[in-house]
Amino acid sequence: MRDVRDALMVARNTDGKLVRRPLSPHLQVHRWPVSMALSICHRISGVALGAGTILMTVWLAAAASPGNAFAVVQSFLGSPLGYLVLFGWSLALIYHFCSGMRHLYMDTGKGFEPGEYDRSGWAVIIATGVLTVVVWVFGLLAG
Amino acid sequence: MAQPHNNAHIDIMRSPLGRARGLGSARAGASHWWAQRLTAIALVPLTLWFINAVIHLKGAEQTDIIAWLSSPLSLTLMLALIVATFHHLQLGLQVVIEDYVPDHAKKLISILAIKAACVILALICIVSVLKLGL
Numbered sequence: 192m193r194d195v196r197d198a199l200m201v202a203r204n205t206d207g208k209l210v211r212r213p214l215s216p217h218l219q220v221h222r223w224p225v226s227m228a229l230s231i232c233h234r235i236s237g238v239a240l241g242a243g244t245i246l247m248t249v250w251l252a253a254a255a256s257p258g259n260a261f262a263v264v265q266s267f268l269g270s271p272l273g274y275l276v277l278f279g280w281s282l283a284l285i286y287h288f289c290s291g292m293r294h295l296y297m298d299t300g301k302g303f304e305p306g307e308y309d310r311s312g313w314a315v316i317i318a319t320g321v322l323t324v325v326v327w328v329f330g331l332l333a334g
Numbered sequence: 335m336a337q338p339h340n341n342a343h344i345d346i347m348r349s350p351l352g353r354a355r356g357l358g359s360a361r362a363g364a365s366h367w368w369a370q371r372l373t374a375i376a377l378v379p380l381t382l383w384f385i386n387a388v389i390h391l392k393g394a395e396q397t398d399i400i401a402w403l404s405s406p407l408s409l410t411l412m413l414a415l416i417v418a419t420f421h422h423l424q425l426g427l428q429v430v431i432e433d434y435v436p437d438h439a440k441k442l443i444s445i446l447a448i449k450a451a452c453v454i455l456a457l458i459c460i461v462s463v464l465k466l467g468l
Contacts, residue, residue: 195351254399255462330389
C-alpha cells in the first residue's frame with residue numbers, strides 16, 4: 192500500500208479473499224452509450240490533431256525556407272499518401288470541432304437530459320460526416 | 335439548526351497524510367479549465383477561416399503563400415490561430431497525461447516535454463508566417 196487512501200480500496204470478496212475494489216470507470220461492464228464513444232474519440236482526435244500541428248508547422252516552415260523544401264512538402268501533400276493524411280487531419284479536426292461545440296454547450300449546464308444527450312451525440316456524428324464531405328467537395332473543386 | 339462547530343469537519347476533506355504530503359488541489363484547476371474553454375471558443379471562427387484558407391491554397395506556390403500572408407488580416411488571424419491552437423493543445427495534452435501517467439516523475443517530465451514542444455512548434459509557426467507576411 193503506497194498511500195493511506197488505498198485502504199479504502201481493499202475489501203474481501205464473498206470467499207473472504209482480499210481483493211482491490213475496481214476503479215471507475217467500469218469500461219467492461221457497461222453498455223456503451225453514444226456519449227462514451229464520443230468522449231474518448233474527442234481525446235483521440237485531440238491527440239491526433241497535436242500530431243497534425245507538426246504537419247502545419249512543417250508546411251509553414253517550408254514555405255518560409257529558401258530552396259525547394261516547400262515544393263517537396265506540396266508534392267507530398269498532393270500524393271495519394273498526402274491526401275490520406277489530409278483526409279485524416281480534416282476528419283479529426285471537424286470531429287473535434289463538432290464534439291467541442293457540444294462540450295461547450297454542456298459546459299453551460301444544458302443538454303444532460305437522456306433524450307437530448309443521445310440526440311446531440313448523434314448530431315455530432317452526422318454533422319462530422321456531412322461537413323467532412325462538404326469540405327472535400329469544395330477542396331477538390333477549388334483551384 | 336446545526337451549530338457552526340458541528341460543520342467544522344466539512345472543511346477537512348483530505349486525509350491528514352495527504353495534507354502532510356501536500357497532495358490535493360494546486361488551486362490552478364479553474365484557470366486551466368477556463369483557458370481551455372476560452373481558446374476553444376476563439377478557435378471556432380479561426381478554424382472555419384483556416385479550413386477555407388487551406389482549401390484555396392491547394393497546390394499553392396510559395397509566392398501564393400506570401401501573397402496570402404501579406405494581407406494584414408490574414409497574417410493577424412494566422413497568428414491568433416497559432417497562439418490559440420498551441421495553447422489549447424498543451425492544455426489538453428496536459429490533462430491526457432495527468433489522467434493516464436500515474437508515475438509522478440514520468441508525469442512531470444512528459445508534461446514539461448509536451449509544453450516545451452508546443453512552445454517551440456508555435457514559435458516556428460510564428461516566425462515562419464512573419465517571415466512570409468512581412
